[in-house]
Amino acid sequence: MTSDKPHILIIEPFYGGSHKQLIDTLIEGLQSPPNYEIFSLPAKKWHWRARTSALHFAQLIPLDHEYRVLFASSVLSLAELIGLRPDLAKCRKIVYFHENQLVYPVREVKQRDCQYGYNEILTCLAADIVLFNSQFNCTSFLDNVQPFLKIQPDFRIKGIREKIEKKCQVLYFPVRFQRFPSRSAHLEDRECLHLIWPHRWEHDKNPKLLAEALCELQARQVDFKVTICGESYEEIPEPFADIQDKLGDKLLHFGHLEREDYVKTLLSGDIVISTADHEFFGVAMLEATYCGCYPLVPNKLVYPEIYPKDNLYNTSSALIKKLYNFCRNPKVFRKHRDQFFETFHFDRFAAQELLPKYLDLFKVSL
Numbered sequence: 385m386t387s388d389k390p391h392i393l394i395i396e397p398f399y400g401g402s403h404k405q406l407i408d409t410l411i412e413g414l415q416s417p418p419n420y421e422i423f424s425l426p427a428k429k430w431h432w433r434a435r436t437s438a439l440h441f442a443q444l445i446p447l448d449h450e451y452r453v454l455f456a457s458s459v460l461s462l463a464e465l466i467g468l469r470p471d472l473a474k475c476r477k478i479v480y481f482h483e484n485q486l487v488y489p490v491r492e493v494k495q496r497d498c499q500y501g502y503n504e505i506l507t508c509l510a511a512d513i514v515l516f517n518s519q520f521n522c523t524s525f526l527d528n529v530q531p532f533l534k535i536q537p538d539f540r541i542k543g544i545r546e547k548i549e550k551k552c553q554v555l556y557f558p559v560r561f562q563r564f565p566s567r568s569a570h571l572e573d574r575e576c577l578h579l580i581w582p583h584r585w586e587h588d589k590n591p592k593l594l595a596e597a598l599c600e601l602q603a604r605q606v607d608f609k610v611t612i613c614g615e616s617y618e619e620i621p622e623p624f625a626d627i628q629d630k631l632g633d634k635l636l637h638f639g640h641l642e643r644e645d646y647v648k649t650l651l652s653g654d655i656v657i658s659t660a661d662h663e664f665f666g667v668a669m670l671e672a673t674y675c676g677c678y679p680l681v682p683n684k685l686v687y688p689e690i691y692p693k694d695n696l697y698n699t700s701s702a703l704i705k706k707l708y709n710f711c712r713n714p715k716v717f718r719k720h721r722d723q724f725f726e727t728f729h730f731d732r733f734a735a736q737e738l739l740p741k742y743l744d745l746f747k748v749s750l
Contacts, residue, residue, distance in 0.1 A: 389449060392420035392746055393475065395456040395465075397437035400427020401615065402482055402557065402667045403457055409558050410455070413739045414746070421451075430459070434500055438464035451475050452748040457482060463506035478745055479511040481521055482557075483664045486528040488588070501532050508548040513745060517557045520686040521664040526552065555742060557665045558735035561674050564647060576607045577711050578636070580653040582646075582672055583614040585621050588662035595623035597659075597704050599630055606711040611637045611649050614668065650675035654717070655710065659703075660685060670733055678721040680706060690733075695724065 392414065396407050404427065414420050423441050425433055438461040454475040456462060466473050485500040504525075508514050516522035529545040579598075583589040594612070601608055610631065612624070616639050628638055641649055650656075656672035658681045665686055673679050680703065681687040683696035697703045710717040731737050 390421040391452045393451040393454045394422045396424040397433040397459045398427045399424035409735050413743050434459050442468035453746050458504050461503040463510040466510050477511045478513045480515045484525040486532050487524050514551045516554050517665040518686045519554050520689050522552055522554050556733050558738040559670050559733050560735045577654040579610040580656045581612050582668040585616045590659040590661050591621045592623040593659040595627055600704050608711045609636050613641045616640045653677040
């Protein structure tokens, strides 16, 4: 007699943003609700989710179960969960890294809380399969395991990278491009270019660089419009404090956009900009690119893995120069944009191409 209990356990301590998008995409592919069960927490207070969610879920997940596969993001301290719930150790344990804390940029070294990175290392050791959303994410994590462990002042722990590396795989984030209208039907030949910055309003996305670039364009008296959207918080980043006054009517929107307005904005954009100091994939950048925006990204992090050389910039001066030349010569810009879309392929990031690879990992003999 076949049991009707779920065989797949999905845990997401930070169920929002790209974390939620991934889980929702996987669920679409699984299609059979009886085969999986989800335990999640709202995407708030990330630090506390990383610290305490294992204890929370250990109490919540039923003791009477038939789980064969456990899938979780690296926000969960998997080693703690398995220690608290050894009955889950028999599952195929898959952990997904949207980012990694070993290279998270901090303003000062003394501000780094080593516990988060240490938890991620233990999580990898407790897992059977470790998935990264980009090669950059995987490499930056593995390359920093031993240097991170050397932070402690007395004894040295060796051989950890080798233990983790053999479990690692890279699977790009499955972007659901089908949720967006076709870009070609919405491109317009405007004389004034529309710039978009669609990132979280936090220091690791470097809002300071964006503010400097836009204010310099304003000072050079070129024509442009800009939307600053993405997830915003109660506290406005200091570089954005007076940007509305400085840009005036050039600033079309300032703050978070609901889904319908967000899509409309992307479809009306010409250039999408990243100024990030911390990026391991960049879902928002690819969504905006699919909608017809020409990407300008730093020549670092994950970006050289995804975008051609022409779309990369090395310095703030180079970013300003590219934006200035494009805004001054929209016709020249459109030629660059057309050339980009003739050669850039979205298939390798598309959910319909990637989802079968994810689902293969969930297949176990029952």
